Amino acid sequence: MKKMIILAFLLIFMISGVAGAYDTLSVYSVSQSFDFGENYYNVYGGPDISATIIGSNEFDRGQTVTLNVDLINNGKLLGFKNDRTPDDADEIFGAQTEMKLESAVVDATGIVASLSADPGSPIEVKSVSQKIGSIKSGQNSVSPAKFDIKIDKNAKAGEYNLYLNLSYDYQKNVQVMDPDATTQTYDVNRWYGMMVQNQTLKVIVKDQVDFEIVSTTGSLFSGGEEVISVEIKNKGEEEAKNVKIMANPSDPLSTTDGVAFISSMTPGSTAVAKLKIKADSEAVAKVYGIDTVIRYETMEGDIKYSDTLQVPVEVKEVGLFQRLFGWI
Known part of the structure; x- marks a missing residue:
């Protein structure tokens, strides 16, 4: 009888254990x-x-x-x-x-x-x-x-x-x-x-730095050169230190000063970088995308690079004023 009671108790325990496991x-x-x-x-x-x-x-x-x-x-x-x-x-x-x-x-x-x-x-x-x-x-x-x-x-x-x-x-x-x-x-x-x-x-x-191009200010005419202002935002969760923006335009655009430095960018902050862009005289009037990479330093001191970002730059058609007087 004692064995039967122990067996019954063990059986209840075993069944309840299995029910919770699966x-x-x-x-x-x-x-x-x-x-x-x-x-x-x-x-x-x-x-x-x-x-x-x-x-x-x-x-x-x-x-x-x-x-x-x-x-x-x-x-x-x-x-x-x-x-x-x-x-x-x-x-x-x-x-x-x-x-x-x-x-x-x-x-x-x-x-x-x-x-x-x-x-x-x-x-x-x-x-x-x-x-x-x-x-x-x-x-x-x-x-x-x-x-x-x-x-x-x-x-x-x-x-x-x-x-x-x-x-x-x-x-x-x-x-x-x-x-x-x-x-x-x-x-x-x-x-x-x-x-x-x-x-x-x-x-x-993971928390990380993440950049996006907010806007660009300025335009140029074919055959001309202008300083284009690029507003950049750190939409990530970490601060970026020693930020450097590097533009790499392709024909018909080029640059003589395509690097801009920004000291640091906290999460959610924006900064403006100024890039000098030149348009070839044969450039067609339209909006061009300039490949831009941002180099930065993490809080741990690691050097990283962003994905390639597209900076839109408008090349305008040359008007009568530019033909007569050029770019003053």
């Missing part, structure tokens, strides 16, 4: 050859896979990176419940064999992994679902799951969620048939279940 647990149809009347044990437990991003989870906006996700199976065998008492040597051998085989309930097989992001998230998952294989309890995946993600260049700094979905099979029950203790032979019938687990992975878009 998101979704389902069972495939029982094979027609599976005879519950021949089953010696019911086993409790199952796989439990957790995921970890390998390396740093912090990235810059605008990056396309590969996330390496390590998977480990923390599945636990919680216990057995005797379903039928063996009567003779063959059945004792069969029961012992079944108990050994039942321990595989904690192993995950045929794992399929997929990754997704919130609707409207600045992080785009570029990879499709992938097969991971099998993971025995206490072991890691042979190789990490790899997912390519792209972070929007306008993403705000902060923490974003990615959702890892895992689906896999596990051995729910085993039936040993025709055991022969003398020859140590038997047949086996397995009943499989399917499990789905979901885990949230955190990805951080």
Whole structure:
């Protein structure tokens, strides 16, 4: 009687533990050859896979990176419940064999992994679902799951969620048939279940300097040279020190002084850089884009360069005044 009470208590504990460990647990149809009347044990437990991003989870906006996700199976065998008492040597051998085989309930097989992001998230998952294989309890995946993600260049700094979905099979029950203790032979019938687990992975878009061209002031005529004022904004979250703006115009525009220095720019601040731009005499009247790169120093003292920014500069058609008097 005392043993029965302990067994009942253990069973309640095991069932409650399993319920909290998994998101979704389902069972495939029982094979027609599976005879519950021949089953010696019911086993409790199952796989439990957790995921970890390998390396740093912090990235810059605008990056396309590969996330390496390590998977480990923390599945636990919680216990057995005797379903039928063996009567003779063959059945004792069969029961012992079944108990050994039942321990595989904690192993995950045929794992399929997929990754997704919130609707409207600045992080785009570029990879499709992938097969991971099998993971025995206490072991890691042979190789990490790899997912390519792209972070929007306008993403705000902060923490974003990615959702890892895992689906896999596990051995729910085993039936040993025709055991022969003398020859140590038997047949086996397995009943499989399917499990789905979901885990949230955190990805951080780092605070950083980020520049944009706000406006340009000034224009020039073909064959002329003018100082163009360029308003620049640090729309990022970090301060930029020793800022230098470098313009690299292409034909029909050129420069004799395409570098401007700004001491520092705090987050949200703007500054005006003055660039001397010349238009070739054959330049067509229109708005040209000048490739501009900003060199700056981070708060840690690292030298970095911005992406190439387009500075719009208008070349106007030469009028009568310019033809008669030139540029005074």
